[in-house]
Amino acid sequence: SQQGEEDPQALSIQEGENATMNCSYKTSINNLQWYRQNSxxxxxxxxxxxxxxxxxxxxxxRVTLDTSKKSSSLLITASRAADTASYFCATATYNQGGKLIxxxxxxLSVKP
Amino acid sequence: GAGVSQTPSNKVTEKGKYVELRCDPISGHTALYxxxxxxxxxxxxxxxxxxxxxxxxxxxxxxxxxxxxxxxxVSTLKIQRTERGDSAVYLCASSFGTSNEQxxxxxxxxxxx
Numbered sequence: 001s002q003q004g005e006e007d008p009q010a011l012s013i014q015e016g017e018n019a020t021m022n023c024s025y026k027t028s029i030n031n032l033q034w035y036r037q038n039s040x041x042x043x044x045x046x047x048x049x050x051x052x053x054x055x056x057x058x059x060x061x062r063v064t065l066d067t068s069k070k071s072s073s074l075l076i077t078a079s080r081a082a083d084t085a086s087y088f089c090a091t092a093t094y095n096q097g098g099k100l101i102x103x104x105x106x107x108l109s110v111k112p
Numbered sequence: 113g114a115g116v117s118q119t120p121s122n123k124v125t126e127k128g129k130y131v132e133l134r135c136d137p138i139s140g141h142t143a144l145y146x147x148x149x150x151x152x153x154x155x156x157x158x159x160x161x162x163x164x165x166x167x168x169x170x171x172x173x174x175x176x177x178x179x180x181x182x183x184x185x186v187s188t189l190k191i192q193r194t195e196r197g198d199s200a201v202y203l204c205a206s207s208f209g210t211s212n213e214q215x216x217x218x219x220x221x222x223x224x225x
Contacts, residue, residue: 030211031211045214
């Protein structure tokens with residue numbers, strides 16, 4: 001079953017603009033992770049934010065987590081054509097090992 | 113170092129056949145996960161191993177699906193009597209511990225005709 005819902009399902013922007021993707025989830029979590037996927041194959045881990053953290057940065061990526069609203073957002077600043085991919089949020093809950101529950105993803109298209 | 117590898121990269125089989133999908137995790141990673149991804153969807157959890165034992169197999173859709181990890185490293189996902197609905201990309205991931213990022217392999221695309 002899918003825990004997360006991602007919004008928007010698809011996003012098209014121009015190179016240099018910022019892209020914001022949102023993720024909502026249903027149950028209490030241990031951590032939330034964002035992944036990128038190109039061409040429907042292997043996923044690449046982008047960033048992990050733990051339930052006691054509110055914001056995290058990694059290069060051009062900024063992730064926020066609001067556990068009271070059960071939501072997270074991923075901001076990609078100064079986007080590049082190479083950022084074109086599908087982006088997924090995934091949650092890990094306590095007492096369930098590291099099993100991840102993924103959202104349905106946001107398809108990002110960055111036009112040069 | 114080497115990442116997670118999966119073989120074969122593509123597998124085409126006929127309905128009713130048996131298939132095995134292999135995953136080689138990153139050396140030293142104790143946790144190994146299998147997910148299945150259908151077109152346009154996010155990956156869905158199937159099973160995870162901590163060492164040699166299946167710690168959680170709640171995502172396996174039915175008893176036609178089985179996975180092993182006999183020596184705590186390589187894992188094999190086995191599907192009996194394949195059905196057309198089994199067609200998907202099967203993804204394997206590994207991690208050091210269970211509270212950390214997972215490293216995914218490139219996946220095996222299974223097509224059941």
